[in-house]
Structures are given as structure tokens and as C-alpha cells.
Amino acid sequence: MHDQPLNMLWLQSGGCGGCTLSMMCAESPELFTSFEAAGIHVLWHPSLSEASGNAVTQTLEAIINDEVKLDILCLEGAVVRGPNNTGKFHMMAGTSEPMMHWIKKLSLKADYVIAVGTCAAYGGITSGGGNPTDACGMQYEGKRRGGLLGQDFRSVRKLSVVNIAGCPTHPNWVTETLAQIVLGNFTESNMDEFGRPRSYVDQLVHHGCPRNEYYEFKASAKKPSDLGCLMENLGCVGTQAHADCNTRLWNGGGSCLRGDYPCVNCTAPGFEEPGHPFTETPKIAGIPVGLPTDMPKAWFVALASLSKAATPERLKLNAVSDHVKVVQGIRGRTK
Amino acid sequence: MSRRIVGPFNRVEGDLEVQLDIQHGKVADAWVVSPLYRGFEQMLHGKHPNDAMSYVPRICGICSVAQSVASAYALADAQGVQMPSNGELAVNLILANENLADHLTHFYMFFMPDFAREIYKNEPWHAVVAERFTAMKGSAARQMLPARAAFMHLMGILAGKWPHTLAIQPGGTTRGVKAEEQVRMLTTLYQFRCFLEDTLFGDSLENIANLSSSNELKSWLENDKHSNRDFGLFLSVADALQLHTMGRATDRFMSYGVYPTNGEPLFARGLWEEGHLARLDIDAIREDVSHSWMIKYGEPKHPFDGVTQPDPDMQDGYSWCKAPRLDGKVVEVGALARQLVNGHPLIQSLVTESGGNVRNRVIARLLELALVAIEMEAWIKAIRPNETFCNLVSMPDEAEGVGLMEAARGSLGHWLKIKHGRILNYQIIAPTTWNFAPRDLNEQPGALEQALIGATVRQGEITPVEVQHIVRSFDPCMVCTVH
Numbered sequence: 102m103h104d105q106p107l108n109m110l111w112l113q114s115g116g117c118g119g120c121t122l123s124m125m126c127a128e129s130p131e132l133f134t135s136f137e138a139a140g141i142h143v144l145w146h147p148s149l150s151e152a153s154g155n156a157v158t159q160t161l162e163a164i165i166n167d168e169v170k171l172d173i174l175c176l177e178g179a180v181v182r183g184p185n186n187t188g189k190f191h192m193m194a195g196t197s198e199p200m201m202h203w204i205k206k207l208s209l210k211a212d213y214v215i216a217v218g219t220c221a222a223y224g225g226i227t228s229g230g231g232n233p234t235d236a237c238g239m240q241y242e243g244k245r246r247g248g249l250l251g252q253d254f255r256s257v258r259k260l261s262v263v264n265i266a267g268c269p270t271h272p273n274w275v276t277e278t279l280a281q282i283v284l285g286n287f288t289e290s291n292m293d294e295f296g297r298p299r300s301y302v303d304q305l306v307h308h309g310c311p312r313n314e315y316y317e318f319k320a321s322a323k324k325p326s327d328l329g330c331l332m333e334n335l336g337c338v339g340t341q342a343h344a345d346c347n348t349r350l351w352n353g354g355g356s357c358l359r360g361d362y363p364c365v366n367c368t369a370p371g372f373e374e375p376g377h378p379f380t381e382t383p384k385i386a387g388i389p390v391g392l393p394t395d396m397p398k399a400w401f402v403a404l405a406s407l408s409k410a411a412t413p414e415r416l417k418l419n420a421v422s423d424h425v426k427v428v429q430g431i432r433g434r435t436k
Numbered sequence: 437m438s439r440r441i442v443g444p445f446n447r448v449e450g451d452l453e454v455q456l457d458i459q460h461g462k463v464a465d466a467w468v469v470s471p472l473y474r475g476f477e478q479m480l481h482g483k484h485p486n487d488a489m490s491y492v493p494r495i496c497g498i499c500s501v502a503q504s505v506a507s508a509y510a511l512a513d514a515q516g517v518q519m520p521s522n523g524e525l526a527v528n529l530i531l532a533n534e535n536l537a538d539h540l541t542h543f544y545m546f547f548m549p550d551f552a553r554e555i556y557k558n559e560p561w562h563a564v565v566a567e568r569f570t571a572m573k574g575s576a577a578r579q580m581l582p583a584r585a586a587f588m589h590l591m592g593i594l595a596g597k598w599p600h601t602l603a604i605q606p607g608g609t610t611r612g613v614k615a616e617e618q619v620r621m622l623t624t625l626y627q628f629r630c631f632l633e634d635t636l637f638g639d640s641l642e643n644i645a646n647l648s649s650s651n652e653l654k655s656w657l658e659n660d661k662h663s664n665r666d667f668g669l670f671l672s673v674a675d676a677l678q679l680h681t682m683g684r685a686t687d688r689f690m691s692y693g694v695y696p697t698n699g700e701p702l703f704a705r706g707l708w709e710e711g712h713l714a715r716l717d718i719d720a721i722r723e724d725v726s727h728s729w730m731i732k733y734g735e736p737k738h739p740f741d742g743v744t745q746p747d748p749d750m751q752d753g754y755s756w757c758k759a760p761r762l763d764g765k766v767v768e769v770g771a772l773a774r775q776l777v778n779g780h781p782l783i784q785s786l787v788t789e790s791g792g793n794v795r796n797r798v799i800a801r802l803l804e805l806a807l808v809a810i811e812m813e814a815w816i817k818a819i820r821p822n823e824t825f826c827n828l829v830s831m832p833d834e835a836e837g838v839g840l841m842e843a844a845r846g847s848l849g850h851w852l853k854i855k856h857g858r859i860l861n862y863q864i865i866a867p868t869t870w871n872f873a874p875r876d877l878n879e880q881p882g883a884l885e886q887a888l889i890g891a892t893v894r895q896g897e898i899t900p901v902e903v904q905h906i907v908r909s910f911d912p913c914m915v916c917t918v919h
Contacts, residue, residue, distance in 0.1 A: 115474055117915050118449050119599040125541070126598070131581035133572055141573060147446045151549055153441050154899030181472070189748040190473045190756075194443025194453035200472075232480025233746075249749020269497060269599055299774040326610045326826040326902035351597035353589030360596020360603045361610040365490060367600075378484040380602070424822050425493055425611045 116178025119390035139280035183235030222264035229373035309347035329420025337363035484808025500599030502843030510841030523608020565599035608826035638665035689773035769846025866916035
């Protein structure tokens with residue numbers, strides 16, 4: 102299909118490998134056919150390739166020495182800089198060099214540099230809890246531009262790092278972004294202000310949320326497994342989170358909300374430290390902080406109290422139950 | 437003595453380096469290095485106990501659910517809450533979904549591609565194995581990947597997504613299952629059964645589960661319907677390369693037990709030592725850091741009192757991995773240990789004949805695919821829609837708890853102390869921490885370090901293929917190992 106597939110190298114550092122494992126859940130087509138269709142030739146991938154040991158370091162050297170063209174570099178996992186900027190928390194196996202040095206050298210050779218997952222993009226979970234390993238992203242440290250490569254970094258094709266954020270990434274966020282890049286259609290205008298592909302972050306997790314009726318009437322869940330809206334009490338930030346999880350769906354039809362647990366905004370820089378327990382909504386004077394970003398607070402409060410007063414009994418009861426107790430009646434029929 | 441440094445080791449989860457002392461074409465000694473440290477135990481200190489449920493799955497993208505389950509069990513122990521029957525069944529199903537997907541991934545993507553290597557091109561079996569299993573090009577992965585992805589639709593229903601779900605809670609699962617979803621899950625599982633029976637085994641799951649001795653397995657392989665499928669292909673290659681003579685470690689095996697229904701595990705807890713089943717004393721676990729890049733505080737500690745403070749310049753250190761020991765001894769964990777401890781007759785017969793080795797580890801994993809897939813059907817049918825999935829109890833301000841379970845790769849334990857409503861200490865021992873541990877105070881090598889001794893290094897080999905078979909036979913997960 103493609104005369105000249107692009108060479109992709111995939112490296113892993115301070116992360117869990119979950120973005121690769123998620124990517125292996127690609128369907129129709131499966132992962133290898135997706136790569137072929139997109140025009141991606143895998144130079145090396147830690148979980149997929151045959152080459153091990155010295156064969157790998159030879160490939161990396163060949164790229165650095167301009168003997169092999171590197172079109173796309175993907176990093177999965179955060180850049181580990183500690184302790185004291187030595188990078189010793191991750192020395193690349195088989196070499197006596199810190200992984201962060203390899204990442205930097207290879208980034209300078211790549212037409213496109215892609216951070217796969219929130220760790221590689223911004224530091225993510227690896228930078229949580231006081232950040233013991235001084236982890237950061239490729240071109241961000243949390244919300245701040247900079248990171249390993251610096252705020253002014255541009256790849257050979259003059260593009261900043263593409264941040265396919267998510268913890269983990271949806272398989273098709275990765276495969277479709279790669280395919281757009283191969284087509285030559287991917288530019289800075291395809292990225293939002295945190296460098297994320299707009300193809301999936303121009304939407305909110307709230308869009309398509311199956312609990313929208315509960316949200317409208319502020320019929321809130323009180324405990325995990327309740328059916329009601331998870332925003333008021335259980336820490337859900339789906340109304341502010343940029344991702345298409347409830348319209349694209351995961352593993353054949355799921356999403357966090359469809360799994361009946363809150364969205365923790367895993368595509369956002371800094372999601373790992375929300376400043377409160379993940380599954381509890383912080384409140385001031387009984388009103389949740391962190392309301393929808395583009396709605397005046399006074400209006401939200403007014404509408405919320407209005408809709409609470411109008412909540413149908415059915416939603417009130419179902420919101421605090423783990424299965425539907427009252428079914429919507431049919432108009433014109435009485436029981 | 438010069439050490440050969442082998443790495444990066446791929447088709448293991450995470451980063452791994454192995455150092456070898458090679459003499460007369462054999463490995464004389466080995467050191468296993470875990471080169472990546474992230475520090476989850478440090479991160480969790482001071483956090484709200486419930487936040488562990490958001491952090492720990494992210495230790496590992498391949499054993500994500502296993503980490504969630506161990507954490508949920510530890511928190512449940514601290515809270516004194518028990519799961520309702522539905523919660524127990526749903527957790528078992530989510531965990532089994534991950535464990536079986538991992539077994540499949542290991543066999544098709546991580547382990548078998550090594551037999552398609554150029555070095556075997558003159559072997560009579562090479563052509564057919566290369567057609568099936570060459571990395572990224574073989575026909576097998578293109579059948580396995582869609583089957584695995586479809587099987588993981590169970591996650592879409594029960595866990596929202598995989599990896600990194602929050603559906604698993606100390607008191608059960610957040611996600612109620614409706615009657616129509618129960619039927620959908622049975623259909624999904626049936627589709628997976630078809631893949632296993634048609635493509636992997638060429639036989640029914642029940643027949644595989646009932647294989648009861650090495651002789652039965654030999655005669656089973658004589659049938660063409662079996663020998664030309666993927667399991668049969670592996671058994672033939674194993675025979676040709678004598679994989680049962682490679683990678684023997686301590687032959688002391690441990691399992692924490694897993695998949696409870698009404699509190700009774702499907703696979704039992706125990707220890708297999710000197711050819712016999714023995715009681716497992718969890719209190720005899722200690723973590724030794726004498727050869728880790730960790731600051732040492734006196735004697736090896738029980739994980740409740742464990743300390744994790746990294747120092748890359750630690751004298752005698754050569755790995756971020758600690759060295760867990762049971763009563764001072766090295767144990768091996770994984771599917772082989774699990775089935776041995778649970779008394780599966782085929783596995784007991786194989787281990788009695790040839791011990792723990794490359795072939796037997798792989799057979800145990802594939803056997804488990806059959807055993808657990810059969811059980812999953814019963815669990816789905818036992819779910820009672822419209823009844824509760826999650827019990828709730830408030831979190832105490834002071835408590836301690838332990839969560840022990842079996843991940844795909846073996847025994848996983850979380851030990852947790854809560855004080856003033858916050859996590860005071862959180863210690864994790866993962867399966868590959870047991871298998872890929874460094875030496876201890878007594879210079880006793882870890883399980884893989886022992887298993888590598890005697891491995892053949894062919895003329896001119898820089899990354900010896902036999903070493904690769906042995907390493908991958910453990911299905912290591914390095915991101916869990918150090919966490």
C-alpha cells in the first residue's frame with residue numbers, strides 16, 4: 102500500500118509498558134496490519150521485535166551515525182533524570198549509558214518525535230508522589246514546557262514533540278496519529294496547547310457519558326458502584342477531561358465511566374497529583390470545586406439547584422443503587 | 437574473569453540485563469540486573485489509602501489487574517471487608533482475563549519467536565516454525581492478536597478498560613453486570629475457547645485439562661491433529677532441542693493461591709520442596725538488600741517492616757531488585773509452581789521426571805489456559821444480576837493489611853500499614869522479584885541466576901540463544917520486579 106514505509110523506533114523508559122499492551126488490543130485490523138496499512142516499518146520495538154542484545158545497540162548506533170534513517174521515534178514511559186541528574190535510575194541495559202542520553206541522541210535524528218502516554222509526554226504517574234526519580238516528559242515537565250528536550254526543541258521536520266497522552270493510550274489514538282504522520286498531514290495545527298493530537302482531545306470525556314441523564318438532574322452517586330453521576334462526590338472530572346473515551350470506547354465497548362468509576366483526567370499533565378484523593382470530590386461550602394471549564398459558576402449553581410428540585414423519583418432512586426430499580430414508564434400507560 | 441554483558445533483553449516486559457561468566461562454551465556464573473527504578477513504594481508513602489487503587493495498577497501495563505487485586509485484598513484486610521459473591525466472581529473473571537491474555541502473549545509474542553531465528557535454519561522443523569512464529573511476520577500472531585483482543589472485551593464489560601482499571605475495589609467491583617451482559621460474556625468466552633481448541637491445541641480444553649502424565653502427553657502428541665497445532669509444534673521443538681534439560685533452578689516452588697469462591701481458592705496455597713507439598717509460612721518471608729542498590733538497615737526485613745531507599749552507588753549492589761527469600765531460601769514462582777502446588781498430575785509427573793525447566797514452565801502456562809478458561813464459564817454463570825457487587829466499609833485510621841494472590845507470572849504480595857488515615861508503609865514483592873532476584877547475604881544466587889548456569893554458548897554467539905530461552909521461559913515482568 103505504501104511504497105516507502107517510514108522507519109519507526111520505539112523505546113521504553115520510566116513507565117509500565119501499558120501503552121504498548123493497550124496497543125496490542127487494536128482491532129479491525131489488529132496491530133501488525135494497522136502498522137502495515139499506515140505505512141509503518143518497525144525498526145525495533147521492545148515487545149515485538151526479534152532482535153535482542155547487541156543487535157539492538159548496533160541499530161541504535163547506526164541511527165546515530167546516520168547509516169539508518171529514523172523517521173519516527175516513539176518513547177513510552179517518562180524520562181528518568183535522577184538521582185542528581187545522573188540518570189542512573191535507568192541505565193540502558195547492555196550499555197553503560199543512562200537511557201536519557203540515548204533518548205536525546207536519537208531525538209536529534211528523528212523526523213518526528215512522539216511521546217506515547219502521559220509519562221513520556223509530561224512525566225505522568227512516574228513523576229507522582231514527590232517524584233523520587235526526578236522523572237519528566239520529553240518536552241514537558243508537568244504543565245511546564247521544557248522537559249528533556251527543552252521548550253524550543255523541534256524535530257528534523259520542525260515539529261515539537263507529539264504528546265499522545267493517556268494512561269494508558271487508546272490503541273487507535275496511537276495508530277491513527279502514526280497514520281496521519283505518514284500521510285504527511287500532521288502539523289502543529291493538529292495539536293492542542295499541550296501538544297496532544299486534537300483528533301481525540303477536542304472532545305470531552307463527558308461527551309457520550311452514559312450517566313448524562315443523572316448529570317442533568319444532579320442525581321449523584323454516593324459510593325462506588327452506584328449508578329448516579331460521579332462528579333459531585335466521587336471525584337469524576339469527565340466534564341473537564343479532554344479525550345473521546347465515551348464515544349470511541351475501549352475493549353469492545355468500555356470506558357472508565359462505563360466501568361462505573363470516575364474519570365481521573367489521565368490525558369492531562371499533572372493528573373497524577375490531583376491535590377485530593379482521586380475518588381473524592383473536593384468541595385467548598387458543599388459545592389464541588391472544578392466545575393465545567395466554560396460555564397459561569399453562578400449559573401451552574403443555579404441550574405444545579407433547579408435541576409435537583411426537578412429530579413424524577415426514578416433517577417433519585419437509581420442514582421444510589423448498583424442496578425436500575427425503577428424503569429422509565431411508557432407515556433400514556435399507568436402501572 | 438571478564439563478564440559478558442547481555443542486553444537490552446527484549447520480549448520481556450521492561451528492561452533487563454544479564455551478565456555472564458562464560459567458560460568452555462558454558463555459562464559458569466550469572467548476574468541478573470534490573471536496570472530501572474521508579475519508586476512506587478516511596479510515592480505511596482503519605483497518600484490516602486484509596487489512592488493506592490489509582491497508583492498500583494500503573495506499576496505494570498501487563499499485570500495491571502494483578503496489582504489492583506493485590507492492593508484491593510490488602511486494603512480489604514485492613515478494613516475487614518469481604519466481597520459479596522458477585523464481587524468475588526467479577527474480580528476472578530477480570531483477573532483471569534488478564535492472566536490468560538498474558539499467557540497467550542508470552543507464548544505467541546515473547547517466547548516462540550526465538551525458534552524462528554536464523555541460528556536454527558538448518559533444523560528440520562525450522563521452516564514451519566518460522567512461517568508461524570517469526571516476530572511481527574509470522575502467521576500465528578495475526579490469528580492470536582484478534583483472538584486476544586476479542587477475549588478482552590470481557591474487560592470492556594467488567595472493568596471499563598484494560599490496562600489500569602478502577603473497577604476493582606476492596607469490597608468487590610464497581611460494575612454491576614446485567615443479564616444480557618452475562619450472555620454476551622459467555623459468547624465472548626466461547627469464541628476464545630474456539631481459538632484455543634482450533635489453533636493452539638487441536639483438541640478440547642477438557643482433554644488438555646485431563647492430561648495426567650508425561651506418557652499421556654507423549655501419546656497425545658502422536659496424533660497428527662495435535663502435533664500440527666501450535667502447542668504440538670512447541671512440544672516437538674522442545675523435544676528436538678531438549679528444552680527440558682535447560683534452565684533448572686532451585687526446584688523449590690511457591691504459590692499464594694488464587695481465584696477464591698466463597699473464600700476457597702481454585703488453585704491452592706502452598707510450597708513444593710524436595711518433591712513434596714509443604715505448608716507455606718508467609719511470616720518466613722524476608723527481603724534481603726545486600727546486593728541491591730538499596731540502603732541497608734540491619735537484617736533482612738519482613739515486608740511489613742520493609743524499607744525502600746535507593747542508592748545507585750551502594751557497595752556490592754548490582755540491581756534495583758531486592759532479594760526476597762522464604763526462610764532464607766530461594767523459591768521459584770509462576771504457573772509451573774501454581775499447578776505443582778495445586779497437584780495437577782501432568783505437572784507433578786513432568787517435574788518429578790525433569791524438575792523446573794524451560795519446557796515444563798511453558799507447558800504449565802498453556803495447561804492453565806485450558807484449566808482457567810473452563811472455570812471462567814462457571815463463574816460467569818454463577819453471577820446473579822441485580823444483586824450487589826460491592827460491599828462498603830469505611831477506611832480505618834490505623835490498620836495493617838496484606839494482599840496475597842497469583843498473577844500470571846506467580847506470587848504477588850502487597851503489605852500495607854495505615855497510620856493517621858494515611859499510608860505509612862507500602863511494600864510490594866512481585867513474581868519476578870522472586871525469580872530474578874540478585875544474590876543475598878549468603879551469596880546465594882537468585883532463581884534465574886541459578887537456572888542460567890550450564891547454559892550452552894555456541895561458537896560466535898554474542899547474545900546466546902539458549903540464555904534467551906531460559907530467561908523468557910520465566911515470562912519475566914521487569915516493571916513489576918522493581919516497581
